[in-house]
Amino acid sequence: MNERKIKINANLSELDKLRLAVNDFCKVHNVEGKIVYYISLAIEEAFVNLIKYSFDFDSKRLVYFSFEVEENEIKIIIEDDGKSFDPRTVLPIENEQIKKKHTKGGFGIFLISQIMDKIDYFPKDKNSPTNKLILTKILE
């Protein structure tokens, strides 16, 4: 099982199902506990952003997740047909902002950039009906 796909509703109550899918997939591929945590975390942060910003909390919308293992890396492909948003365009949070407590949220995308090794994004267009976010984690 080098690939697994699931689709879930854009609803926070689906986070358990998503985490379980990550856990099962990682278990089959003997991924170390801390890396499993990082992958679950990155996926949650991306999913929550989609719910808020791409779907405006419309829980009837669907998000498609694919998990793939290739040699020494795991790829998570997240597809949606909501508003396009490239997470790579968000500026990093500075430690100074956190120290002064000027940032009470907005840690999600910053966290993804810190715990994953690569982020690719392909917005939907006339040839592709879905936005595609690809998160890559290298397995040590």
Add this chain to the structure above:
Amino acid sequence: MYEKFQVEKKRLNDIEIFSLKGILDAHTAPILENSMKETLENGLKKIIINFKNLEYISSAGLGVFMAFIEDTRNNNGDIKFSEMPDKIYSIFELLGFHLIFDILSNDEEAINYFRQNKLRTNE
């Protein structure tokens, strides 16, 4: 299998100790938020969060601490963390939270910090 999120609170004079268990994600963070709000509304501003049995935290959980830290520190209180597992500490470190919060080995040490009035300020 992951456990659902649970909060247990224990009061020790003017200190409230929160023991967190399970998964603290965007779905369960409101449970902690309401629980902390209740404590602050009861006038308790010295808070210890014990992470020993917490398996997972995401940015939604971290946001709860950021939401209350100014209020506690403005009122002669603080939020201190104890028994944090390594994988969770690594996330706090990435975000620079270790620079603004005291992260202590156990509840006893955190209680002593409060008894010695080692409080951080909002500056």
